[in-house]
Amino acid sequence: MWTKQELSKLRLEARMKVFGESSEAQFLFEIAGTALGVIEFTAVEKLSSPYEVTLSLASEDEVRMDEVIGREGLLTILGDEADRYFHGIISSFVQVGTKGRFFLYQAKMVPSLWLLSLEQDCRIFQNKTVQEIVSTILEDAGITSDRFVFRLQNRYEPREYCVQYCETDLQFISRLLEREGIFYFFEHSRDKHLLVFGDSTVNYQPIAGEPQVLFHPSDSRVPGEEFVYAFQLQRQIQSGKITLRDFNFKRPTLDLTAQEEGSVDNRFEIYNYPGLYNTESDGRRLARLRLEESLVVRDLAFGESYCPRFVPGLTFQLVNHDFEELNQEYLLIEVTQEGEQPQELEERANAEREFHYSNSFACIPSSVQFRPQEKIPRPFIKGPQTAIVVGPEGEESYMDDEYYGMVKVQFHWDREGRRDEHSSCWIRVAYPYAGENHCTQFTPLIGDEVLVDFLEGNPDRPVIIGSLFKGEHKAVVKPEDMTKNEILTPYQHKISLDDKGGEITISTGANYSCRMSDPKKLIHISTPNGRFLSLDDTAQEVRLNTEHGSYLSLHDPSKTIQLETEDRNFLLMEPGKITLKSTGGQEIIFQDSGNVLKMKNNNGHCVKIQSGNPNILVSDSNLTHKIQVGPDSINIFADTGTMTIQTKGGDLVVRALGQTLKLEGASGRITIDSTGIHIDAGAAPVEVKGSLIKLNC
Template identity: 40%
Template sequence: MAKTQQHRLVAVNTPLGEDVLLLRNFSYSEALGSLFEMELELLSEKNDIKFPEIVGWNVTVRLALADDKTRYFNGFISRFSQAGQENGQARYRATARPWLWFLTQTSDCRIFQNQTAPEIIKQIFRDAGFTDLQDDLQGNHRPWEYCVQYRETDFNFVSRLMEQEGIYYYWKHENGKHTMVLVDDSSAHAAYPGYQQIPYYPPTQQARQQDYIFEWSIEQQVQPRIYTHTDFNFETPRSDIMASRKIDRKDGAEDFEIFDYPGEYTNVSEGETYARIRIEEIQAECETLRGETTARGISAGFTFSLTNHPRPDQNRSYLVTTASVSAAAPDYTSGGSEEQEFSCSFAALDATQPYRPLRITPKPTIQGPQTAMVVGSSGEEIDTDKYGRVKVQFHWDRYGKADENSSCWVRVAQIWAGKRWGGITLPRVGHEVIVEFLEGDPDRPIITGEVYNAET
């Protein structure tokens, strides 16, 4: 008799066909603003599955919920291996990840101008061929005059942009697809259907019909309460654009402050916005709630209300920030174990506390100077703005057209410069110039000299 996954706690659909692969064990881990990962242990009557027919393809795991409902976990197989035999069947292992994971496999050097971070992020996704995106952003994100992807993966590039702007994401799964949901405000989250409230009951041998939380731990830690930063805008050099934000939190610690420079902004309004995001990023780590549950609908990015906890102050709404799920199906052999196993552990945050992703993705640093070619509008020999800035075509920019749109305006260092005295040397279109980067930042080029080449 052919083995089937019908009426099992967990099952898998693959492009190989119905029940060609049988799901034996399954684990899934996810976190806000992160790639999820599925690990699958699979059995098959076929011991000669052709790997190209499964690697890179989309699969869906289905988990049985109460009331004959189903929760889906969808992803792309990023790794597949054959791992011996079990009861006469071939055993395979697979790892599935989201479509966003494919962006870890590509890297580029690219310039974006006068676009907001969400616009840049969406363009990267479109160019990679991915459109399963839901935009739930509510904030106003300022345009970046100049933003460079430099020798980094598409994934790292969009990740650091999101971290800078306080944007994060979570995943919604369906049968056959998964969708990234972009958010920047806690009001964008809702409960997983059917799991709006989950009661707490301490561990016991007594079987319960309803889903519940049986382990609950609370942790708070000292965190800075003040974030201050500043920057410099050469167009308004006398302006003080320092910005600061303080969180009013009551405990026995002092009001510790973090000060940073440069803040990567040009005016006080932008500075205040980023100061708020930075302090919210810090404060999101102040209190963490962790639990274990029988509830199969716990998922990062969704909320729930805890009830029946002996500490009244714990009976409130929470946003799930991380979740790990594991499930095992019974043996597929007659006389084998019929036990179906499920476990879920999670971490959560008070639903009223804004969540911001930690800035963990490093920004590339350009070590040392480069050369570039001065460019400008068609037919112009000298093309500058009122500050004597010029535009350049970098040798690594394969998308630039060597015209007035190739870069931002770049300041030119002079031998002598001051108010109403000094001298100015203007690089001409076609000249090769030496470009350095303030603090190694690809977004902050400055011309420090000119060099001859075989043509100039």
């Protein structure tokens, strides 16, 4: 920001403006090219925390607020070994008043990282590493990539799903960094401050100039020397064992218990669930980080010095302490610096006091791996939220291909989601009944509004616990039917349970249905074409109907089974009787009473077989013509008309294999037996006898 020549000029300006030519300022300050005299300042710096520099300033010229607020400023502490710079953004500027010819001000200077505390957001990061997430947040806040650097030694896996929820950007990235054990500090130069991220002792670098700093047990400053005048080391008992546990629903039998313990204090255990990890290796890594975090402050030193080169994140070597074991290398984790110009504004030319500078600091042995304490709590969502189920454009449903019944959603607070398959991670759905080879599964569909809860209140662990009606998607059951309970699919498959009507109806989208009614004591199964099966306890009947009227009826009171086709073909089974009847009137009857088998056509002609009667009867409708077959005879009756036996082209043979062949008429008869041929024609009978009879030969 300044060249050496400009720095010399600035020193001269500050000395002349504030303290006169007889005094030399040791603290210099500039805002946007304007030099102001430093009356006093306090600078507080901590590892993994934005620093804050508070200054009391003076100038013979009036400084307008809008000319400095939000601008970059630089505080320089002129040192014996090296100058110390504080570069930052002016976050606050106060016009205090005047004293003599001087305008007095107070200013507060912070790093650009502090500006992230002014922005709060809700957003989702998917499949990004912590480094990628932090980089995105910083760049979105206007911190360019040349103002921060990652000096990481470890490899970090992408996070499948990471939510910033109602947190400032600073809280969010601090929470992520703390969990991963990544610390940060600042490197100041004349023209900028660089945000540095580290995760290993490899990142430890010595202070500028000579790294050895003398311990001198005196609170009086020796001109020209930088030394530590107060130093003490504190050791305290810490938890030396960390045990974590979690559950991976994709590998439910996997024991995800992870444990790490140190060589000291390992009888004191911290056990935590859930550990928020899914693999054994990640569990071990996190347990190790939490152990290192616990042991960071086991040995904690506090001191005071006149060395302005002390910067959190850098190391120094303490020498000349009376306790030999304290003479070692330390990592600075916190430094508070205070400075005051010795001159009074009114009497600067006659000032007798020298300027004052000192600092207090906290440090740990550099052999200890520093990890930031997990101080930023993750957001806790107090209760469920609603969200909209989403998926690829044009699809009606979208579910994970691992068969866990998971879906994706768009949260109402998510401004960056595009209501597609990338809006969230796969989210589990709580079903009423779920397990191996058994379930009740109704997967939410795209466009549905669902109720989302969060395991342990963690926004990174959503789970769907229900669905809701919304907007145009209104309830199927209307107020007047509030005693009904229904299950309805988009294809219009439906199960309806009517408590008031005492009915259960199951129907398909094509209107195939099954209705069960308690009041009617009825089960009715039907098709859209009119086919149905009815089981009716009131009528005590089972009935099966076809589309065109064919039916089968089983009737308990009459103990009958009736089958009828659409063409009126008919079968009736009654107690002791079976009747078959065709459309044209043909009929067969089986009757137990009388042991009768009867076949009848539409003209009344019939065949009757009766077990109690030795005869088989074949007759016409009036029984005037009939054939009677008995056990020892066959009778053919023709009450009227003529009976003709005729053959064409062949012989007519009548055989009586017994003794006699008779032909009888109303006026006579012919008898053929072993004695001869007898022709009886009234008054002139004829007999033919003998062993040889010849006529006309």
